[in-house]
Amino acid sequence: MPADHTSALDPSVSRSPRGSLLPWFFRMAWRDSRRSRQKLLFFSLSIVLGIAAMVAIGSFGRSLENAVEQQTKALLGADLLVQSRDVFTGPQKEFLDALPATQSEQILFSSMVYFPKADGTRLAQVGGLSGDFPYYGEVETFPTNAWTQFKRGEGALVEESLLHQFDAEVGDNIKVGELTLPILGALRKVPGDNEFFASLAPRVFLRMESLAATELLGDASLARYRRFLQFDTEAQLESAVTQLRDRRDELQLRFDTVEERKENLGEALRNLYRFLNLGGFVALLLGSIGIASAIQVHVRQRLDSVAILRCLGATSGQAFTIYLIQGAALGLAGVIAGTALGVGLQQALPLAFANFIPIEVEFAVDTWSALRAAGAGFLICMLFALLPLLQVRTVSPLAVFRRDLDHVPSRDPWLYVVYGAIAIGVVAFALSQTQRWQHGVAFAGGLAGALLVLFTVARLIVWAVRKMKWKNLPFPWRQGLASLHRPNNRTLLLMVSLGLGTFLILTLHLVQHSIVRELMPENQASKPNAVLFDIQSDQKDGILKLLEEQNLPALGVSPVVTMRIASVKGRSTEDLIKEKKIRNWVLRREYRSTYRDHIADSEEMISGEWVATASPGADVIPISMERGIAEDLGVGVGDEIVFDVQGIPVTTRIANLRKVDWRRVQANFFVVFPSGILEEAPGFFIVTTRIQDSQQSAAMQRVVVKNYPNVSTIDFTVVLKVVEGIVEKISFGIRFMALFTVFTGIILLITAVLNSRFQRLRETILLRTLGASSGQVMRIQVIEFLLLGFLASLTGIGLAVGAHFLLTTFVFKVGFSVPVLHLALAIVLNCLLTLSVGLLASRTVLKRPPLEILREQG
Amino acid sequence: MISDAILDVQNLSRTYTSGGHALTVLDDVSFALSRKQTCAIVGPSGSGKTTLLGLCAGLDLPTNGFVSIAGKRLNDLNENERALLRNEHIGFVFQNFQLLPNLTALENVMIPVELRGERGSEKQAEQLLQRVGLGDRLDHYPAQLSGGEQQRVALARAFINRPHILFADEPTGNLDAETAKKVVELIFEMNDELDTTLVLVTHDFELAQRTQRVIRLRGGRVADDSATVSA
């Protein structure tokens, strides 16, 4: 070697063996991000809201669930209700007493009660109560302290309508059997007591201790014996329920849990959770797409650097690692900020909206679920980020010589792996949220379909614009249209991100609209909340006229014919009672059946078929039976039951089973006959109406009782209020979620447009260098942005309407309706937003000296 | 054929197919260079000089023929192995410098060493930058340097791994005569110091004259090779 080596090139500085490159990857990722860091951090914003939504939704959803749970528990007043038609037997008592629960006992039976002051008697449902019931919810009385007095055993509580009927006041006496005691107040609402249809009689509550003095319990055959139980833990409750179920034959106890009541709340509650999950996921997806498009732009700007690195001897894997680290850091920054925001939001929300939110939102942050949401969010986000990042792998070092070459990514097999992983990730995530693989697969499939449509439309636009001749158009128009198809165009990028954003947000909005519409009070306004019953045939017209005078609508008039069961599947009631397989009261009770040729809108047929009419001459009459009672009787479609209709045996066959929506106050019936059979049988009528307030209710009841003393009225407004309370919470949850996602979508849109400005940077500056006025440059951009915004919105809207149809029909099971005005508004807003953000973004570019930018872009 | 050839090019052809019809850019090019040799490739624009350089450096694969560097046939290596080979044996200087825009001069020079997972490259890079006269511009970004300065940074980067062979594609094409001269001096000095084989693509006749061998391309073929004439 020559002696004049500079020390730098001294061969004695030996080539040490290759060490780990890992630290270098991080160093390179850090160095390379210089001057892009702010931009990258800004773009990580797009995932922030998505993650925040996920984190906040977890606990927001749980708060909501708790609130609904509490309210649902009030529907029962306890964790578990056990009842029997007979006095609890020794073994039954033994079993119940051994349960680790606080218990209250109640005995309910029908009896005449007497109001001495008005000298009136009335059939009422008398209840004796012991213990601290209710464990959940409040008993509402007037005056409010009446319940406390009642618990001290100072008197009776009487149904408010009954007091109105007899003009009785607090302090007056009431006589129940042999016992006369003072009226402490009016009963308005009792947790758990919404099974009015079983009795249809006003309530009178006594303390258990007073019950003996009435001397009514001797005739206990029609009494119901109940225990309300409250458990300390969910596990204790579950074990009790399991025992009740397993030892059903031995114990012969009917029971009811909050879970079952909640089941009754039906689709409304399920829809809430489905929607919350859907909303959170959509927010995350939007964020991930935002990140992916940010990285796409970033990577495109770095392709030259990658080519240089490859020339210097970096393998494609090494170059990829550098940008993967950048992408991961970007995602991580977003996820950390998002988690912080989500947690912060949870703290701030209750403070900010305390007066608007109909529920109490918990302050507690569930660390585990927040971390899980953040982790899942990060994973999904990274999968999306990999799509653009993989381009780095396919950059050829040759690109250093031909920088104008459009970097068309060659087919990288890893791309398919990532697509597969995204599909699996989306399905898995949807699965973990919906617990139904069909939903997960449908969700992923829908998304893929939407992407395909957007890609295709984008390609079509590029193709169409290129094919057409625009020679006669003014310069800005020609340029604007040409920007749609020129190399390096942003048509695909904007079409996909704008279109997908519009699609997801609009779908969410439309579904929200449909669910809430279904729940809205407007639609409940025409639904009945009071029932008049025991109306004789000759009183029917009079009652209807009277309602009309009171300005009350007669919302439903149902004929009722009473009957008893004579035999089931060929076996007589007596035999069945001896056999003890079916509970006594189910066999012995009086069935109040109706007849009509249609299924009511509060009902849903679950099996068999509806028979509208039958001829009196038929041997066997097809009937419809309520699902629950059919289960109690152990019968199904096709089974034969003989009814004793006031002395005449009528043979029937079950033609179908019905499910009844308990939320509706309708005259709900266990058995419905077809038209043409019972019309001549002696019976009475039930009329349902809707009252506005308790004054109107009292006035109506007074008039009815005065003219038709035998007609009773029950006001269900209080029960319905509980239901409306729950519904209100659910609608709020759904609306809130939708709003959150809309914000994420707007951020996505802004990111997408901001991102795309780099695509045209050079061209814009060259145009300006060549002497185009900033006005001309502006017009070109307006045209491009407007066209893209419009076309993307249109495609997104088409997709959203389709998805909305599928979702409302198959998942949420609510009515499908499209608010056209909202759609039009969506287009206008979308275009305006795209345009203003686009112009704003390019303005900042146009203001900088062209030289600076040209130099930067090298 | 030279037995101790560091670069051996045999019957090299490259055909591009675009839009259905084939375009032969290089046609049966053969030559070999031994260690320390300097060689210029000249020819009209579009004659295939850059294509040839790219193939020699393993940036692309030939349609026919083969290239060997230090006895290794590039065709037999996969992409990653060729990258490794580039890192260990090859230095590059481009017409438009090709510095990483977000890295300082010093960081740019360090990359090849760092890519090998070696430490202590900073001192080495610093000394090299001093050697090319940029000792006081270590922390400057490419955008803050003139074209000549950028090319000198690129030179430092090309030499830091003490490559066996340096490819320079019109290294002075973007520089004024004065600066170009300085850069050329540097290339030859360092080439001499490190016993590097030099392959220079240039339009500059004077510059070509300074090399030991001149290969003239025309239409993708070797039109003239001073080695064959003089030999």
Ligand SMILES: Nc1ncnc2c1ncn2[C@@H]1O[C@H](COP(=O)(O)OP(=O)(O)OP(=O)(O)O)[C@@H](O)[C@H]1O
């Ligand atoms: N990827 C490619 N596809 C099609 N043709 C190509 C491609 N790369 C190079 N060519 C063509 O090959 C020919 C030789 O190109 P090359 O860059 O090697 O020429 P050059 O001698 O370096 O010219 P210059 O002196 O102008 O740099 C040109 O006609 C060019 O258009």
Ligand SMILES: [Mg+2]
């Ligand atoms: Mg060239």
